[in-house]
Amino acid sequence: xxYNEQSKFKTLKKNPNLTITRKRRHNGSLVLHSxxxxxxxxxxKIAGTLDKALxxxxxxxxxxxxxxxxxxxxxxDLEKVSSNLITxxxxxxxxxxxxxxxxxxxxxxxxxxxxxxxxWCKESCRxxxxxxxxxxxxxxxxxxxxxxxxxxxxxxxxxxxxxxxxAINVPVYEAPKAAWIPENNIYRIIQDDFDSYGEAYKRxxxxxxxATKQYDDGSQWFGSSRC
Numbered sequence: 001x002x003y004n005e006q007s008k009f010k011t012l013k014k015n016p017n018l019t020i021t022r023k024r025r026h027n028g029s030l031v032l033h034s035x036x037x038x039x040x041x042x043x044x045k046i047a048g049t050l051d052k053a054l055x056x057x058x059x060x061x062x063x064x065x066x067x068x069x070x071x072x073x074x075x076x077d078l079e080k081v082s083s084n085l086i087t088x089x090x091x092x093x094x095x096x097x098x099x100x101x102x103x104x105x106x107x108x109x110x111x112x113x114x115x116x117x118x119x120w121c122k123e124s125c126r127x128x129x130x131x132x133x134x135x136x137x138x139x140x141x142x143x144x145x146x147x148x149x150x151x152x153x154x155x156x157x158x159x160x161x162x163x164x165x166x167a168i169n170v171p172v173y174e175a176p177k178a179a180w181i182p183e184n185n186i187y188r189i190i191q192d193d194f195d196s197y198g199e200a201y202k203r204x205x206x207x208x209x210x211a212t213k214q215y216d217d218g219s220q221w222f223g224s225s226r227c
Contacts, residue, residue: 009040015215018042029198031205042121042208045224049117049138050201052227054191057114059141062187062200065160067133069168070175078130081168086133086223090118092163093137100147100155109150114140117225119204123212134207138225141188157181 009019020037024030027047031038053060067089069078094116101113120135137156147155164179165172187200213221 010037012037012039012210014210014213018210020210026205030202031208032202035206035209035211037210038205038208039210039213039222040208042222043205045222046119046204046208047201049119049224050189050197050204052225053117053138053140054189054197057140057142058191060189060191061137061139061141061144062189062204063137063139063144063156064182064185064187064203065135065157066180066182067135067164068178068180069130069132070170070178073130073168085167086120086122086220089163089167092166093118093159096159096163097139097143100151100159101143104147104150107150109146111146111150112140112143114143115225115227119207119224121207121213121222122219123221124214125212136204136207154181 009021012018012020019040021031021040021043022033022036022038024033026038026040026043029047031043050060050062097116098113101111104111117138118135119138120133122131122133124131137160144156160181161172161176161179165175168175168178170178187196187203189196189200207222215221
């Protein structure tokens with residue numbers, strides 16, 4: 001569904017290993033060019049993650065959210081939790097989804113457990129001394145729908161908030177707004193439906209913007225599932 005011709009694009013000065021685009025479309029799909037320039041390698045990884053999910057499932061859910069540190073965090077607090085922070089967060093997500101499916105199946109539900117993919121980026125704004133994250137779960141729509149129906153609530157919001165609280169080592173009640181679920185955060189992509197794909201891809205292209213990524217601290221500023 002996408003191709004890669006990086007020679008067409010301008011090199012990003014802050015990181016010569018990356019290239020950027022200001023065009024309205026990337027590989028045929030609309031992007032949030034007004035938020036640009038956008039890093040082309042990140043756009044390709046977003047498309048690659050969606051494509052892998054759609055090759056496995058007939059319908060896919062993209063579940064967006066944001067992650068921030070509590071306002072009362074100081075330098076010492078941040079240093080204590082920074083090691084492998086995002087890796088630990090995604091591990092907790094996967095563990096909770098797995099245990100939720102197992103628990104519901106024990107109660108007689110037919111929950112199809114499957115791989116949960118992810119896309120994320122880190123951003124740093126001048127007005128804030130701590131970074132924040134934009135992220136999305138990419139998962140089988142059948143799994144999402146059946147868990148939602150069985151639980152009669154957005155259990156994935158609870159999973160995200162608990163996973164982030166564990167990652168930053170605070171109780172959820174001490175940082176209730178650290179993990180934020182925006183309105184209209186769910187996108188449903190139907191296999192071979194360009195419109196539903198394009199809508200989700202355009203929204204996720206926000207994660208590829210270069211302006212709020214610093215690259216000078218040795219940390220990772222964008223990531224996605226490898227398989």
